[in-house]
Amino acid sequence: MTNTIADIETADVILVTGSNTTENHPVLSTFIKRAALKGNTVIVVDPRKIKLTEHSQNWLRPNPGTDIAWINGLMNVIIQEKLHNSEFIKNRTEGFEAIQESVKLYTPEYVEKITGIPAHDIIETARLFAKADKASICYCMGITQHTCGTDNVKSLANLSMLCGHLGKAGGGVNPLRGQNNVQGACDMGGLPNVFTAYQKVDDPNAIKKYEAFWNITGLSNKPGLAVTEMIHKAEKGEFKSLYIIGENPLVSDPDLNHAEKGFRNLEFLVVQDIFLTETAKIADVVLPSFCFAEKNGTFSNTERRVQRVRKAVEAPGFAREDWKITCEIATRMGTNMHYNSAEEIFKEIRQVTPSYAGITWERIEKVGIHWPCPTVDHPGTPILHTTKFTRGKGLFHAIHHQPPAELTDEKYPLVLTTGRVLYHYHTGSMTMKSDGLNEMSPECFVEISQNDAAKLDIVDGEMVNVFSRRGKIKAKLSISSKAVDGTVFIPFHFAKAAANRLTNAKIDPVAKIPEFKVCAITIQKAA
Amino acid sequence: MSKENTITIDNKQFAFKAGETILEVAKRNNIFIPTLCHLKETTPTGACRICIVEVKGARDLVPSCAAPAVSGMFVRSESPEVIKARKNIIQLMLASGNHNCAIRKFEPDDWTSFHLKVLKEDNYNELCPVWGDCKLQDLAYRYQVVTKLLPVSLSKYPMETVNPFIIRDFSRCILCGRCVQACREIQVNNAIDFGYRGAKAKIVAGADVPLKDSDCVFCGECVQVCPVGALIPKETFKNKKRFEKTETVRTTCSYCGVGCQMELTVQDNKIVEINGAEDVEPNRGSLCVKGRYGYDFVASPERLTTPLIKKNGKLEEASWDEALGLVAARFTEIKTKHGADLMGVLTSARVTNEDNYIAQKFTRSVLKTNNIDHCARL
Ligand code: SF4
Ligand code: SF4
Ligand code: SF4
Ligand code: FES
Numbered sequence: 001m002t003n004t005i006a007d008i009e010t011a012d013v014i015l016v017t018g019s020n021t022t023e024n025h026p027v028l029s030t031f032i033k034r035a036a037l038k039g040n041t042v043i044v045v046d047p048r049k050i051k052l053t054e055h056s057q058n059w060l061r062p063n064p065g066t067d068i069a070w071i072n073g074l075m076n077v078i079i080q081e082k083l084h085n086s087e088f089i090k091n092r093t094e095g096f097e098a099i100q101e102s103v104k105l106y107t108p109e110y111v112e113k114i115t116g117i118p119a120h121d122i123i124e125t126a127r128l129f130a131k132a133d134k135a136s137i138c139y140c141m142g143i144t145q146h147t148c149g150t151d152n153v154k155s156l157a158n159l160s161m162l163c164g165h166l167g168k169a170g171g172g173v174n175p176l177r178g179q180n181n182v183q184g185a186c187d188m189g190g191l192p193n194v195f196t197a198y199q200k201v202d203d204p205n206a207i208k209k210y211e212a213f214w215n216i217t218g219l220s221n222k223p224g225l226a227v228t229e230m231i232h233k234a235e236k237g238e239f240k241s242l243y244i245i246g247e248n249p250l251v252s253d254p255d256l257n258h259a260e261k262g263f264r265n266l267e268f269l270v271v272q273d274i275f276l277t278e279t280a281k282i283a284d285v286v287l288p289s290f291c292f293a294e295k296n297g298t299f300s301n302t303e304r305r306v307q308r309v310r311k312a313v314e315a316p317g318f319a320r321e322d323w324k325i326t327c328e329i330a331t332r333m334g335t336n337m338h339y340n341s342a343e344e345i346f347k348e349i350r351q352v353t354p355s356y357a358g359i360t361w362e363r364i365e366k367v368g369i370h371w372p373c374p375t376v377d378h379p380g381t382p383i384l385h386t387t388k389f390t391r392g393k394g395l396f397h398a399i400h401h402q403p404p405a406e407l408t409d410e411k412y413p414l415v416l417t418t419g420r421v422l423y424h425y426h427t428g429s430m431t432m433k434s435d436g437l438n439e440m441s442p443e444c445f446v447e448i449s450q451n452d453a454a455k456l457d458i459v460d461g462e463m464v465n466v467f468s469r470r471g472k473i474k475a476k477l478s479i480s481s482k483a484v485d486g487t488v489f490i491p492f493h494f495a496k497a498a499a500n501r502l503t504n505a506k507i508d509p510v511a512k513i514p515e516f517k518v519c520a521i522t523i524q525k526a527a
Numbered sequence: 528m529s530k531e532n533t534i535t536i537d538n539k540q541f542a543f544k545a546g547e548t549i550l551e552v553a554k555r556n557n558i559f560i561p562t563l564c565h566l567k568e569t570t571p572t573g574a575c576r577i578c579i580v581e582v583k584g585a586r587d588l589v590p591s592c593a594a595p596a597v598s599g600m601f602v603r604s605e606s607p608e609v610i611k612a613r614k615n616i617i618q619l620m621l622a623s624g625n626h627n628c629a630i631r632k633f634e635p636d637d638w639t640s641f642h643l644k645v646l647k648e649d650n651y652n653e654l655c656p657v658w659g660d661c662k663l664q665d666l667a668y669r670y671q672v673v674t675k676l677l678p679v680s681l682s683k684y685p686m687e688t689v690n691p692f693i694i695r696d697f698s699r700c701i702l703c704g705r706c707v708q709a710c711r712e713i714q715v716n717n718a719i720d721f722g723y724r725g726a727k728a729k730i731v732a733g734a735d736v737p738l739k740d741s742d743c744v745f746c747g748e749c750v751q752v753c754p755v756g757a758l759i760p761k762e763t764f765k766n767k768k769r770f771e772k773t774e775t776v777r778t779t780c781s782y783c784g785v786g787c788q789m790e791l792t793v794q795d796n797k798i799v800e801i802n803g804a805e806d807v808e809p810n811r812g813s814l815c816v817k818g819r820y821g822y823d824f825v826a827s828p829e830r831l832t833t834p835l836i837k838k839n840g841k842l843e844e845a846s847w848d849e850a851l852g853l854v855a856a857r858f859t860e861i862k863t864k865h866g867a868d869l870m871g872v873l874t875s876a877r878v879t880n881e882d883n884y885i886a887q888k889f890t891r892s893v894l895k896t897n898n899i900d901h902c903a904r905l
Contacts, residue, residue, distance in 0.1 A: 005809045026746065026815030028785045055715065094708040115882030178786030179876035181883070185901045188883035190874040192897050196884065201897050214892050220867070224890075224897030230871045234575035239869055241861045243854075244888055247902045256784035268857045274830055276842075285854050286842060287830065288831035291824070292781035293791065293798060299779045300671065301786025304811060309879055312776035312791045313825065317832020318847065320792050325851075335893045337885070343812030345881040367807055368786070422744060425782050425817055433824035436691030436762070437817070440745070 001303045002384040003136065003172035004370070011129055011136035011170040017045040017067070017156075018142020018517075020051050023422040025140075025302075032138070032241060041132070043125055045070065045117075046142060046449075048416060048489055049482045060125060062115040062482060064144055064415050065518040066405030069153040070122065071109030072401065075103045075162055077126035090444050092389070095396035099158055102398035114401060119179070125346065130163045134170030141178060141419065145516040147405045148507040154397045161394045167385035177302035179426065180292075186298035186357070187348070187371070192224030196353040213352055216335075220257030226512035228254070228505060234262035241268040243329075245322055246289070250278040251427035251495045254514040255505035257471045274327055275429045278495050288319040291430075297342040298364070304381075306359050307368035333375045404518040405506040408486075412468065412520035414452065415487045416502060419516075424493040431493075444497035445478040446523065447489040453479050456523055463526040466490070468519050471501035474526055488521065536602045549602055550578055560604055561613065561666055563754050564703040565592035568811075569712040575703045577616050577666065580605045588612055595796035605649035609799060610670065617672045620663060626655065626755075655756040656764050662754035663701060673876040684729055690739040692761055692820045693750055695730075700757035703726055704751035713813060718743040745816040751802055760800060762820065767792070777804055780818040781877065784811060787818050796824045862894065871898035 008014060009031040021029035033055045033284040042056040045067075051060040062070050066114045079100055089096050108119035129135050137160055143152045154509035157166075157173050165171035177183050189196040192460050199206040202221045211219055223231065227249065235258060242263075255258040263269060271283040274291045294315040300306045317320075320328075323345060327337040339345050350357050355372035359380075363369060364377055385394075408415060422442035424431040430435045446464055458464060460479040465472055466488075475490065475497040485487060490499040504519045504520050534539045534549070536558055543552045548571070553560050564575040571593035579588035583601035588609060591602075603609065620626075655661065666672075684697040702721070710719050718741050722731030731740035742849060750758040765775070773794045779786040788804035801819050803812040824830075834850035835842040861870060872894070874886035883901075890899040 003753060004589045015904075025783050025785050026744070027787050027813045027818075030714050030813055037712065039716055054635050057602060061833055067599040116751075141550065146615075165699060177876075180779070180781050180784060180786065181878065181880065182784055182876040182901075185874060185878075185879040185883045189887040189891075190881050190883045190899060190901045193750070194899050195887070195891070201891075210891070213886065216892050218895055219891055220895055220897050222868070222897060224899060225871065226869075227871075227873055227900040227902060228879075230900070232900060239871065240865045241870045243858075243871070244873040246878045246880070247873050249873065249902055252902055256604045275827075276822075276829070276831060276835075278672045280831075283835075283842075284837045284857075285850055286831065286835040287834060287850060287854075291830075292778065292879075293822070293825045295879060295882075297881045299781075301779075302784035303786075303807065305778045305786060305809065307788065308777075308787055308879070310776050310778045312774075312793050313796050316826075318834070319830070319832060320670055320847070322878050323885040326853050326882075326885045329854050329858070330845075330889050330893045332851055333893055335660075337889070337893075342879065342881040343886060349880065349884050368809075423816060425821070429822050430781075430824040433819060433829065434821050435823070437821055439691045440739075440816075440871070500628060 001172065002166065002173040003169070003177070004303045004305075004382045005031055007169055007172070007383070008032060008136050008138065008174070010135045011040065011042045011132075011250075013033065013043065013132035013135040015045065015129060015135065015137045016052060016056070017137070017139050018047070018144070019138055019140030020050045020419060021050070021138070021140075021176070023051070024420050026422065028176060028302075040290055041128055042126065045486050047484060049484060051482075055078040058125060058272070062117055064417055064487060065148075066115040066401065067143060067146070067152045068080035068148060068399055069106060069111050069114040069156050069401040070117055070401070070446045071113070071115075071152075071159050072103045072106035073108055073122045074126040074129060075099065075159055076106040076111075077123050078130045079103065079109060079126070083127065084162045085164030089162070091160050092167070093394040093396060095398075099162075099358040099396045102400065132165075134168065135160075135163065135165045136170060136172055136174060137165075138174045138176055140175065140176045142517055144175070144511065144513050145517045146513075146518065147506050147508050148402050149513045150510040151397075151399045151402075155399050157394075158396050158399070158406055161396065163442070166394065167383065167387070167414070169383060173385070175302070178302070178420075181299040182300070183302060185476065187300055187353070190228055196349065197355045200272065210352065215393040226507075228507050228514060231259050231262035232505075236266050237265060240266060242266055243270045243271075244279060244283075245272045245326070248273070248276075248277040248279045248427040248429055250282070251498055251500065252492065253505075254500055254516060255470050256498055257295050258505060259500075269400045272318070272322060273429070275433075277427065277429050281383070282504040288317065288327050289322045289325060290315045290319055292525055294319075295342070298361075300348060301368070303370035304370045306356065306364055306371060308361065308364055359385070373398060385392045403513050406469070406504050406519050408520045412522045414521050414523065416466070416499075416519050416521040417487060417489055417517045418469065418499045418503060419489065421491045421495065425493065444473070444475040444491060444499070446475050447478050447480045447483050448523070449483040449485045450479055451485045452483070453477060456525070458523070458525050465524050465526045466501035466502060466521055467524070468504075468521045470504070473497040473499065473501050477523075488523070492516070494504055532598055534596045534598070534600045534602065537604050543596045547596050549580060549589070549594050549596050549600070551593065552596050553604060557602055560668070562592055562593050563662060563701065564705055566705050566713075568750055569589045569708040572704050572708065574702070575616070577613055579612055580604050580610060581609055613666070614670050615670050617663070617667050617670055620701045621667060621672065622698065624710050626663065633643060656759050656769075657756035661756060683727065688761070689737045690745070692747065692816065694746045694759045694761050694764055695736060695738070696759070697729060699755050700730060701755055702730070703754060704730075705752045705754065706758060708754045709748040714746050714748045716742060716744055716746065719749065745820065746814065747816065748813055751812065761802040761821065762823075763792075763863055766797065767794060769796075773799070773877040780814070782817045784820065789814060789818060797826050821851050829869070858894070867894045867896035868898065870894050870896060871900070874899060874901045876901050
């Protein structure tokens with residue numbers, strides 16, 4: 001997030017898109033709901049009539065996969081009506097002329113045709129957003145999990161820059177991170193193309209720095225493969241081994257039928273986890289590790305706040321801490337790796353990670369600190385880009401609407417979008433151990449509108465088979481007012497009816513994120 | 528000090544900011560004023576009146592949580608009259624329900640009949656489950672309220688236990704309304720409200736349905752703010768042993784990216800309760816159902832406890848030495864045979880920064896490839 005969680009509540013206008021906030025980030029949603037309660041304007045743009053629409057002033061309903069069109073539509077109106085922030089554009093950005101040109105096409109009427117959002121709603125929203133003193137944008141997987149996810153994100157940045165809502169309190173473009181430490185995993189270089197703090201692996205200086213610091217030679221300067229690519233290669237026999245720490249891709253990956261084949265094709269699979277997950281079951285070696293309540297360390301939350309994790313209980317049996325297991329493997333492979341504590345590792349992290357350099361465990365004993373925090377007397381950075389952007393000037397990107405990778409047809413007439421529910425988390429390996437959470441959300445369901453259900457002649461609670469071009473699952477039909485005609489929602493948590501047997505593994509070329517939010521399906525009564 | 532924006536409490540002058548209540552000024556200056564219904568960041572309701580103070584010139588005692596400080600005001604926080612009124616309020620509250628904690632000073636005879644009743648009626652606890660952690664009990668002690676002569680009031684409404692997370696014991700509810708404020712103005716879930724009138728008053732969910740059939744999403748905010756034992760977490764009630772040592776550990780929630788700060792209550796190496804850490808960012812005491820009640824997995828019997836190695840198609844228990852030896856040997860072998868770029872590591876958005884750092888250090892400096900990723904995009 002460019003801004004903080006608390007900051008959202010101070011925005012005059014909050015635009016929430018592609019985020020089912022009340023279920024996926026419940027406590028963060030309280031900040032949005034409280035803002036609405038105080039009379040601030042909340043606008044939800046989402047294909048589903050999510051709970052947050054009950055608190056929002058406006059709900060805009062785009063057809064799945066048409067985000068660029070409505071965002072361009074807003075910009076079209078803003079420029080047309082001269083509501084853009086010329087001063088901010090002049091001082092802080094470049095490339096304005098390009099988007100001025102590119103959004104011309106996206107008149108409210110044209111956008112209505114693509115997105116299904118009424119033209120007057122586009123106009124009204126554009127005015128609200130542009131005229132606001134402070135307007136915040138919050139988005140989540142509904143924006144990123146598309147083949148055009150990167151462009152979706154850039155479009156939102158365009159919109160915010162156009163109105164000068166970036167780099168100040170109550171504004172910003174705020175991605176809400178799904179899992180607890182996504183931010184940290186990225187910051188720490190758990191990505192194929194960067195070391196810690198996003199230092200590029202093909203930058204000779206970064207390589208030199210790390211080789212010197214780690215006291216080794218021969219670091220690879222070739223960007224690695226993303227998880228989706230590794231699995232794809234494995235399926236073709238071009239990838240040999242995987243060491244998986246605390247993930248369960250056999251439920252969370254797209255197009256599972258293919259992914260499963262990939263994993264089984266590996267010569268050697270090691271899974272390190274707290275449970276015998278679906279993925280662990282097919283591993284060659286399974287290593288038992290600690291859960292959060294047994295560890296000391298840090299997590300970095302969605303607002304870049306580095307916070308302490310503390311050991312509360314002893315781990316069961318012979319389980320070991322994740323980092324200790326990894327160090328042990330390294331040592332046995334001939335590279336001695338040894339640390340006495342997680343804090344010692346954190347001290348090393350600080351030395352190679354400029355944005356974490358000023359953060360010490362002592363400083364975050366009570367309250368976490370937002371990176372970048374370059375020195376120990378730096379207070380941290382709650383709001384990014386207040387005086388300049390990372391690259392200097394903010395760059396507008398001219399972007400055009402592209403239809404989703406998969407379209408509906410006669411055989412697969414419905415659009416499937418996947419996501420989470422309040423009571424479960426990711427692949428459920430943790431939440432499904434709770435009787436209470438299971439009681440509230442016992443099984444997979446297929447959320448559909450009253451009309452669509454009637455057309456199919458299927459009643460609420462009936463079992464149905466759902467088919468896509470890639471697979472089939474069986475689950476209970478659930479008629480819901482959240483669903484809109486033509487679009488069906490299935491949570492992906494449940495291994496028994498894994499929604500990802502249906503989804504499309506087609507990925508965004510830059511972010512390598514699969515298109516979980518749009519695929520074509522058909523539904524039939526189960527025999 | 529100018530008289531313009533100062534207020535006198537217990538003969539001491541204090542400056543205040545416009546809009547501050549008497550209670551806020553007092554609190555800031557470490558003057559004790561008891562509160563029950565008052566909930567920070569929400570509209571004061573004045574429901575319990577325990578925070579009353581004497582204000583010179585005012586006809587009645589004034590609830591300090593709702594009364595703004597006014598220049599030149601002369602306040603007495605604990606005058607004999609205030610004490611008398613507070614005692615009265617406490618007594619009425621104790622009499623209004625099943626507040627059978629130690630403050631009730633039973634006669635020996637009463638104890639016998641009380642115990643018989645406990646045996647007969649399931650929900651009639653011998654002692655309130657929040658004994659020792661109850662604001663009403665604390666106040667009864669402080670103001671020496673003797674309740675010996677008060678009859679034990681029977682519950683007007685049966686206890687609600689039909690949801691997996693929260694026990695609602697109406698017999699102990701003092702109708703302070705904190706839960707309603709928390710649900711409405713902090714979590715904004717609007718699941719509960721005051722229902723019925725007068726002696727029949729009750730906190731109801733929806734049209735007086737069980738919580739699980741209402742808009743309740745089991746965030747547990749109401750439970751955390753309830754000053755008495757009217758709302759208690761079911762699991763805690765089942766698992767926490769009374770009068771036995773507990774430890775509190777502050778940590779960060781391991782579910783979503785909000786990173787809520789939480790306090791784990793630990794007993795015998797087991798988490799028995801989780802509360803939101805008050806007054807700290809980013810969550811200021813709030814949690815959601817997963818963070819607050821979704822901790823069963825930690826002590827689950829299904830946890831992996833020993834390394835496993837696949838032998839003849841089946842995973843079998845192995846020693847660390849064997850498992851680590853095998854992993855290191857196979858990785859080395861594959862690296863030599865196929866090269867590092869045919870190997871990969873998936874680290875995790877769930878493990879700590881330290882774990883992640885070591886995972887990428889291992890991938891890059893030992894395997895010597897950049898094939899490292901995590902499933903954040905999924
Ligand atoms: S349930 Fe607790 S918080 Fe709610 S009104 Fe009763 S005593 Fe107050
Ligand atoms: S648990 Fe949360 S939603 Fe349910 S009544 Fe309490 S505060 Fe409201
Ligand atoms: S308590 Fe809920 S909202 Fe807070 S971090 Fe945990 S899962 Fe997220
Ligand atoms: S605390 Fe002031 S009226 Fe209840």
